[in-house]
Amino acid sequence: MGTSADSKVSKTDSATIVVMGATGAGKSTFINLVSNSKFEVGYGLESCTSEVDVAAPFMLDGKPVTLIDTPGFDDTVKTEAEILRLIAEFLSVTYKQGRTLHGIVFLQRITDTRMGGVARKNFRLFRKLCGDDTLRNVIIATNMWGNVEPALGASREREMAESDLFFKPALEKGAHMVRHDNTIESAHRIIREIIGFPPAPLQIQRETVDQRKPLAETGAGQDLRADLEQQAGQHRAELAGLRSSIQELVESKDARNRGEIQELNDSLRDVQTKLAKVQAEAHNLREEHEASRNEHEEKIRQMTEVMTVRETELRGLQEHAQTQKTQLVQMESALHEAERRAEEATTAAAAAAKQRPPPRPRSRSRGGLCILQ
Numbered sequence: 001m002g003t004s005a006d007s008k009v010s011k012t013d014s015a016t017i018v019v020m021g022a023t024g025a026g027k028s029t030f031i032n033l034v035s036n037s038k039f040e041v042g043y044g045l046e047s048c049t050s051e052v053d054v055a056a057p058f059m060l061d062g063k064p065v066t067l068i069d070t071p072g073f074d075d076t077v078k079t080e081a082e083i084l085r086l087i088a089e090f091l092s093v094t095y096k097q098g099r100t101l102h103g104i105v106f107l108q109r110i111t112d113t114r115m116g117g118v119a120r121k122n123f124r125l126f127r128k129l130c131g132d133d134t135l136r137n138v139i140i141a142t143n144m145w146g147n148v149e150p151a152l153g154a155s156r157e158r159e160m161a162e163s164d165l166f167f168k169p170a171l172e173k174g175a176h177m178v179r180h181d182n183t184i185e186s187a188h189r190i191i192r193e194i195i196g197f198p199p200a201p202l203q204i205q206r207e208t209v210d211q212r213k214p215l216a217e218t219g220a221g222q223d224l225r226a227d228l229e230q231q232a233g234q235h236r237a238e239l240a241g242l243r244s245s246i247q248e249l250v251e252s253k254d255a256r257n258r259g260e261i262q263e264l265n266d267s268l269r270d271v272q273t274k275l276a277k278v279q280a281e282a283h284n285l286r287e288e289h290e291a292s293r294n295e296h297e298e299k300i301r302q303m304t305e306v307m308t309v310r311e312t313e314l315r316g317l318q319e320h321a322q323t324q325k326t327q328l329v330q331m332e333s334a335l336h337e338a339e340r341r342a343e344e345a346t347t348a349a350a351a352a353a354k355q356r357p358p359p360r361p362r363s364r365s366r367g368g369l370c371i372l373q
């Protein structure tokens with residue numbers, strides 16, 4: 001392929017891993033568990049993480065690992081287009097800085113009774129972000145096993161893995177599916193596996209950086225645009241239906257229909273609001289606001305600078321600890337050697353003492369006579 005992307009390797013000898021999944025899938029909990037971060041964790045229906053956030057790096061197998069927290073596409077505060085833009089901008093800035101991802105953890109609750117439209121759309125957009133080539137760097141981790149009867153969980157897991165509508169196509173292209181039991185050991189197993197993958201740029205990074213595509217023209221952007229157009233089409237059809245029903249009732253000039261006309265007018269306003277929202281979102285996706293993008297990119301750059309400094313500090317600490325360990329080992333071995341030599345000297349002295357002939361009786365001379373004692 002020979003693009004600039006191919007020549008980019010992980011900037012530092014560290015691993016960067018993005019954690020994704022639906023709102024409430026347990027992304028922040030997973031990150032807090034391994035990195036000792038204090039990201040807010042949600043207990044209600046509202047989304048907790050509405051920004052892309054960098055966790056404190058931690059060491060695993062001698063390598064600093066940094067996890068990136070992301071909001072779900074079904075965020076309750078921001079629209080899908082806003083979330084896509086947030087994630088895409090973060091990925092594009094870090095990629096420009098030469099930081100290539102080791103992989104992605106996609107968290108999926110095993111407690112979800114149905115992989116409905118929202119969950120499927122979440123995963124579809126996720127796949128468009130990654131592209132097929134980087135699915136090898138993806139681990140789909142099912143969690144919340146403690147909240148489901150084991151046999152039921154296993155049957156859902158099978159269904160997700162074997163259905164064309166869910167994970168099967170991604171698994172066939174190299175993604176892995178594992179269980180996460182919310183323990184640090186399980187999180188480490190997942191991260192270790194990802195650290196073992198060669199870092200690879202995601203499709204959205206190649207598109208926005210190497211091919212300089214605007215967000216709306218990327219695979220994920222086009223997918224979202226098509227979805228928004230379809231929603232707008234549905235709303236327009238609904239509006240047309242409502243208008244013609246209202247027209248008929250008005251033309252009948254029957255006073256008894258007044259209540260029904262009122263209800264239909266309320267529904268009409270409701271659908272008009274929904275249509276306006278969808279249109280605004282489509283506009284938001286198409287429009288690139290240079291000033292706000294630059295401001296946001298600057299924020300990300302500052303965030304990633306801190307990330308690099310923290311990784312370097314962590315590596316420095318690790319090296320310092322390693323040097324101290326080596327010195328301690330050297331001192332211990334010198335001590336053992338000194339003890340061994342002392343023991344050898346004692347043994348040699350004892351052996352020499354044994355081999356020495358008994359001392360000849362000493363004579364004492366007294367007045368020229370030798371008196372034997």
Ligand SMILES: Nc1nc2c(ncn2[C@@H]2O[C@H](COP(=O)(O)OP(=O)(O)OP(=O)(O)O)[C@@H](O)[C@H]2O)c(=O)[nH]1
Pocket residue numbers: 021022023024025026027028029030040041042043046047048049050070071072143144145146147180181182
């Ligand atoms: N039983 C169980 N509960 C979990 C697990 N992971 C997360 N939770 C709970 O699920 C809820 C949501 O977790 P979060 O970590 O906030 O989820 P999130 O994906 O970061 O959510 P957003 O930031 O809103 O997108 C919290 O109440 C967590 O305590 C898990 O592995 N097992």
Ligand SMILES: [Mg+2]
Pocket residue numbers: 027028029040041042048049069
């Ligand atoms: Mg969160």
